[in-house]
Amino acid sequence: MEVDSAPQQAGQDIGQIENADLVVGIIADISQEDIAEVCDALRTLPGNPRIVVLQNRLTSDSAPTDSAAATQDSSLSLIPWALHTQNSPTTPLGSMLAAYQSTLTVGARLGVRGCCVIASKLEHAPSKWICRLTEPLLEASCDFIAPSYARRKFEGLLNSSIISPLTRSLYGLRIQNPMGPDVGISQKLFQRFLDGDQNGKTGGSGMHLLASLVPLVLCGNLEVSQAYLGARSYPPTEWTHVSSLLSEILGPVFLAMEKNAACWQRTRSSSPVKSLNEATPAPHTTGTVEIDRLVHSFQLGIRDLQEIWGLVLPPASLLELRKLARLPIEQFHIPDELWVRIIYDFALAHRLRMISRDHLLRSLTPLYLGWVASYARELETAEENAIEHRLERLSLAYEVGKPYLVSRWRWPDRFNP
Amino acid sequence: MWGQVKQALYQSTTRFVTRLATLVPGFVALVVALLVSLLLAWVVWMIMRRLLLSMRFDERVSRWGLSSLAEWSPQNSPTLLVSGTIACLIVVTGFLIGIAAFNSDLTSSLVRGIVAYVPNVVGAIVILAVGALVARYVSRSVLIGAVNLNLGYARLLSVGTRWLVMVLTIAMALVHLRIAVGIVELAFGILFGGIVFALALAVGLGSKELVTKSLERDAKKTPADTAEEPLRHL
Numbered sequence: 001m002e003v004d005s006a007p008q009q010a011g012q013d014i015g016q017i018e019n020a021d022l023v024v025g026i027i028a029d030i031s032q033e034d035i036a037e038v039c040d041a042l043r044t045l046p047g048n049p050r051i052v053v054l055q056n057r058l059t060s061d062s063a064p065t066d067s068a069a070a071t072q073d074s075s076l077s078l079i080p081w082a083l084h085t086q087n088s089p090t091t092p093l094g095s096m097l098a099a100y101q102s103t104l105t106v107g108a109r110l111g112v113r114g115c116c117v118i119a120s121k122l123e124h125a126p127s128k129w130i131c132r133l134t135e136p137l138l139e140a141s142c143d144f145i146a147p148s149y150a151r152r153k154f155e156g157l158l159n160s161s162i163i164s165p166l167t168r169s170l171y172g173l174r175i176q177n178p179m180g181p182d183v184g185i186s187q188k189l190f191q192r193f194l195d196g197d198q199n200g201k202t203g204g205s206g207m208h209l210l211a212s213l214v215p216l217v218l219c220g221n222l223e224v225s226q227a228y229l230g231a232r233s234y235p236p237t238e239w240t241h242v243s244s245l246l247s248e249i250l251g252p253v254f255l256a257m258e259k260n261a262a263c264w265q266r267t268r269s270s271s272p273v274k275s276l277n278e279a280t281p282a283p284h285t286t287g288t289v290e291i292d293r294l295v296h297s298f299q300l301g302i303r304d305l306q307e308i309w310g311l312v313l314p315p316a317s318l319l320e321l322r323k324l325a326r327l328p329i330e331q332f333h334i335p336d337e338l339w340v341r342i343i344y345d346f347a348l349a350h351r352l353r354m355i356s357r358d359h360l361l362r363s364l365t366p367l368y369l370g371w372v373a374s375y376a377r378e379l380e381t382a383e384e385n386a387i388e389h390r391l392e393r394l395s396l397a398y399e400v401g402k403p404y405l406v407s408r409w410r411w412p413d414r415f416n417p
Numbered sequence: 418m419w420g421q422v423k424q425a426l427y428q429s430t431t432r433f434v435t436r437l438a439t440l441v442p443g444f445v446a447l448v449v450a451l452l453v454s455l456l457l458a459w460v461v462w463m464i465m466r467r468l469l470l471s472m473r474f475d476e477r478v479s480r481w482g483l484s485s486l487a488e489w490s491p492q493n494s495p496t497l498l499v500s501g502t503i504a505c506l507i508v509v510t511g512f513l514i515g516i517a518a519f520n521s522d523l524t525s526s527l528v529r530g531i532v533a534y535v536p537n538v539v540g541a542i543v544i545l546a547v548g549a550l551v552a553r554y555v556s557r558s559v560l561i562g563a564v565n566l567n568l569g570y571a572r573l574l575s576v577g578t579r580w581l582v583m584v585l586t587i588a589m590a591l592v593h594l595r596i597a598v599g600i601v602e603l604a605f606g607i608l609f610g611g612i613v614f615a616l617a618l619a620v621g622l623g624s625k626e627l628v629t630k631s632l633e634r635d636a637k638k639t640p641a642d643t644a645e646e647p648l649r650h651l
Contacts, residue, residue: 156649156651157648158651159651234649234651235649235651236649240565242565243561243562249651289648293567297565297567300567300571301564304560304563304571304572304575305560308557308560308561355557356554359557359561362561363561363564365565366564366565372648376648413476
């Protein structure tokens with residue numbers, strides 16, 4: 001990706017800067033005051049590093065306002081930057097992810113020691129935690145700083161149900177949010193990604209970047225740590241768009257899995273990653289979950305999608321799913337072992353291209369909603385601190401089920417229980 | 418009188434035998450051409466089968482997303498389908514060469530007509546194959562999309578869509594083969610319109626209940642129900 005896709009003015013501003021130590025890309029929609037505070041916090045970093053802050057500005061905006069105009073001093077430059085351009089994907093998720101790559105490309109051009117991206121709105125202002133993501137990069141003590149957020153029962157479900165435990169099982173790293181979105185990346189790590197991208201190995205979108213980070217860290221023997229950033233405010237998801245979400249997120253995850261198969265097959269167990277600070281308890285979640293609707297989606301999937309799932313799942317799993325669909329809602333529960341096998345089988349089907357990959361990932365939606373229903377029913381009345389135990393159980397099930405994945409991955413035709 | 422009859426019979430017998438004798442080399446050539454083509458077809462079939470098996474063609478086909486090809490293949494093996502098709506083509510070509518060896522106007526024009534028609538047949542087969550693949554892809558897209566939208570008639574929509582595409586494909590193939598073009602166009606219009614009308618009726622009648630339920634649910638909703646759902650996926 002070339003940075004000349006950005007507006008000319010911003011390009012000139014970047015062009016005036018010869019080098020820097022750190023690039024911070026602000027994708028999140030945060031106020032000018034917060035941005036000013038972020039800049040002040042960054043100025044306090046030890047060693048007086050040269051910092052470039054790229055403030056996201058939509059291409060549809062007119063000329064930059066006074067507050068959004070580029071400001072520069074000896075140590076920090078704040079540059080309004082169209083982090084997602086007109087050529088970027090049109091979905092909000094797609095354009096946000098394209099912004100990651102813009103930030104990395106600017107970082108590579110300036111030869112920085114690290115890149116950091118602020119992508120989500122947190123309850124604490126970014127100025128309170130930005131240094132946690134940036135300081136280890138400047139000290140060169142860490143290559144990837146993953147965020148950790150205060151856990152709430154029904155938030156980040158895709159991450160809790162698939163991405164985090166799958167990453168733990170495959171790559172042996174217990175990271176709460178392997179795909180960020182608020183991340184710190186060292187020069188060594190992003191250079192590897194960009195090199196791989198130029199060689200066509202990583203796929204080229206921001207999502208591929210986020211899905212490639214942990215595999216690159218593990219396979220490249222790089223250092224990873226986790227920074228607790230507080231409670232995150234998650235964007236609401238329209239339930240009709242869940243299938244698009246699954247397709248957009250899991251596609252790159254499964255692709256990264258395929259590309260790094262030799263690496264993750266050698267990993268036998270998981271270990272915790274270094275935490276840069278202590279987590280604090282999360283506030284309680286309010287609102288009730290419509291479990292009936294979720295179970296109905298699952299039952300509809302069982303009724304109509306068995307023809308497709310039959311190409312992906314072994315008969316034993318299909319039989320168990322059929323039995324589950326007949327249970328009353330009060331007894332509805334998807335066992336962790338079954339859920340883990342389903343995810344592993346879908347990953348394998350993605351690799352073998354048994355059906356169109358988009359169809360495959362979208363057809364996972366009723367099963368995922370079924371898991372959400374089962375999880376919500378289980379934790380509906382539980383305290384917030386029960387989440388950790390519940391998700392730990394799920395992660396262990398993923399680890400226990402890994403030999404199943406390895407066997408099916410190596411001998412997809414011979415090993416089909 | 419008797420001499421003239423005898424003469425006429427002799428002449429006609431001679432003509433018959435002469436004509437028959439001229440056909441014999443053609444028959445021999447046809448038999449030889451058929452035998453050679455059968456032998457060649459068998460050799461090519463064996464080579465193709467071994468080559469495709471060594472390439473794991475069946476697995477590759479399913480990986481390419483052409484699993485429907487297996488359903489149409491003998492013993493569910495696309496390898497057998499491809500090698501068998503090539504062998505059949507060789508036998509048919511050998512037969513046509515053998516027919517051409519008769520060297521009469523009738524057989525020559527027959528062969529020319531058949532050869533000229535071959536591109537139409539190939540075109541129609543390609544249209545059918547592509548149409549079947551498109552029909553399967555589109556019907557799967559519709560099925561998955563409709564299930565994810567919680568539509569109770571997802572399967573009906575999917576089957577309807579598949580038949581729409583297949584009817585269109587078959588009509589295109591028949592037109593390409595120049596078989597009863599007028600009837601095909603008329604039948605296609607009636608069938609296509611009929612399927613669309615049936616689907617519209619089915620969806621419309623199905624939606625009636627859905628809309629009623631949705632309105633009832635909205636009307637019954639208390640302020641507590643309208644609170645935002647706490648589920649966050651990403």
